[in-house]
Amino acid sequence: MAVIAVIQQKGGVGKSTITANLAAEFIELKRSVILFDLDPQQSLTQWARMGEGLLKSRVRPIEIDEDKPQAFRSAVAAAAKEADYVLLDSPPGFPVAGMLAALVADLALLPVTPSPLDLLAAKQAVNLMREAQQQRGGKRPEIAFVPSKVAQNTNLGRDLPASLKALKETVLPGISQRIAVADAVLEGLTIREFFPEGESAAEFRALAKAVEKMVTK
Numbered sequence: 001m002a003v004i005a006v007i008q009q010k011g012g013v014g015k016s017t018i019t020a021n022l023a024a025e026f027i028e029l030k031r032s033v034i035l036f037d038l039d040p041q042q043s044l045t046q047w048a049r050m051g052e053g054l055l056k057s058r059v060r061p062i063e064i065d066e067d068k069p070q071a072f073r074s075a076v077a078a079a080a081k082e083a084d085y086v087l088l089d090s091p092p093g094f095p096v097a098g099m100l101a102a103l104v105a106d107l108a109l110l111p112v113t114p115s116p117l118d119l120l121a122a123k124q125a126v127n128l129m130r131e132a133q134q135q136r137g138g139k140r141p142e143i144a145f146v147p148s149k150v151a152q153n154t155n156l157g158r159d160l161p162a163s164l165k166a167l168k169e170t171v172l173p174g175i176s177q178r179i180a181v182a183d184a185v186l187e188g189l190t191i192r193e194f195f196p197e198g199e200s201a202a203e204f205r206a207l208a209k210a211v212e213k214m215v216t217k
Contacts, residue, residue, distance in 0.1 A: 002215035003076060003086045005105035005141065007129070010121040011092035013111040014148040016044045017181060018207075019089040020055055024190035025208030027054055031084040036076065037061045038101065039091035051188020066096050076104045085215075095128065102132035105141040107215050109172070111148040112164060114156035119163055126167055142214060146207065147174030170214070173206040 004022070006015045016039075023033045035058050037044040048055035060079075064072050079086045088101045102108050108129050112122045122145065129143045145164040151157040164171045176199070184194035191200045 001080050002106045004107045005088040005101035006109045007090045007098045019087050021190050021204040024192040033085045034079045034083040035059045035087045044089045053189040053193050064097050108141040111146045113149045114160040144170040144172050149177040150174045172210045175203050
């Protein structure tokens with residue numbers, strides 16, 4: 001069992017995309033998965049309801065009451081008894097929600113797109129995760145960057161992994177920006193269901209294997 005939180009205070013970095021497609025790859029590996037949608041806008045929940053794919057029965061919207069954090073912790077703990085992996089899709093712009101997710105997670109995935117502003121946000125996210133580690137008195141959550149929405153034909157895209165390594169945290173396989181991923185969302189599907197032979201599915205497969213290696217070592 002592992003709790004994996006996808007956290008980034010900046011919006012538009014692909015948190016829900018990574019959460020959903022990681023879930024699909026874990027399911028393909030015969031792992032049981034529950035996804036919590038922490039975003040008040042419920043983007044992941046809406047995605048799941050748009051189709052008849054594997055997300056539909058696995059995404060659970062959850063409202064975080066900052067005055068009653070124990071309710072959130074209890075919900076995650078109960079889900080962890082049901083599933084091999086509990087995935088938390090954290091909202092942008094809600095640092096308390098991000099911190100609560102970090103305080104229950106075994107692994108925090110920090111998506112970062114190739115832009116100077118995102119690199120600044122990445123530094124802030126790392127500081128938040130390290131604060132969570134201090135509060136927990138240990139090394140949890142482990143921290144890993146996920147290069148996201150990468151365009152390989154740009155210098156920023158090619159240089160992103162090296163730039164992230166300078167922050168001294170693990171850098172996992174990246175996810176390129178491709179139209180097929182957006183098309184899958186419109187069908188309420190993950191990329192594995194929509195186009196399993198494509199390059200995007202292969203990238204998420206590599207990311208899932210790297211994540212699983214981190215949480216099972």
